[in-house]
Amino acid sequence: MPAPPSANHTVVWLQPEAPAKPAEGAPCNGCGLCCLSEPCPLGVLVSRRRKGACAALRWSDADGRYWCGMVADPAGVTGITHPWAVRALTALARRWIASGVGCDARLDVQAVPPVDR
Numbered sequence: 001m002p003a004p005p006s007a008n009h010t011v012v013w014l015q016p017e018a019p020a021k022p023a024e025g026a027p028c029n030g031c032g033l034c035c036l037s038e039p040c041p042l043g044v045l046v047s048r049r050r051k052g053a054c055a056a057l058r059w060s061d062a063d064g065r066y067w068c069g070m071v072a073d074p075a076g077v078t079g080i081t082h083p084w085a086v087r088a089l090t091a092l093a094r095r096w097i098a099s100g101v102g103c104d105a106r107l108d109v110q111a112v113p114p115v116d117r
């Protein structure tokens, strides 16, 4: 049985269809666990918080994975809709979050069984 949540554990709620987290260094598959655990520096700015899930994280039913909203839909996250600003935000976000680099999240993932209510 998994250990109960403690100061060293974070419980996140994720889509049941989300892919399992790959090994560190493997290509990012959009499992979303890093961004659900805590926002990255860019996520701190857009979420206005340092803990909890990033407000910019977006789930895609079509793709069966999470995407960073600052890359996939910066206008939807920020409300800024000028095309040049959206392009600049996307480019900035890609560089800032090191998009395309392998998974850099050191997380020990443990599934918690659903609780009967």
Ligand code: SF4
Binding pocket: 021, 022, 027, 028, 029, 030, 031, 032, 033, 034, 035, 102, 103, 104, 105
């Ligand atoms: S960086 Fe890793 S933990 Fe974060 S979404 Fe990608 S695969 Fe998941």
Ligand code: SF4
Binding pocket: 034, 035, 038, 039, 040, 041, 042, 043, 044, 054, 055, 056, 057, 058, 067, 068, 069, 070, 097
């Ligand atoms: S990568 Fe994107 S969704 Fe994830 S924490 Fe950073 S800003 Fe938020």
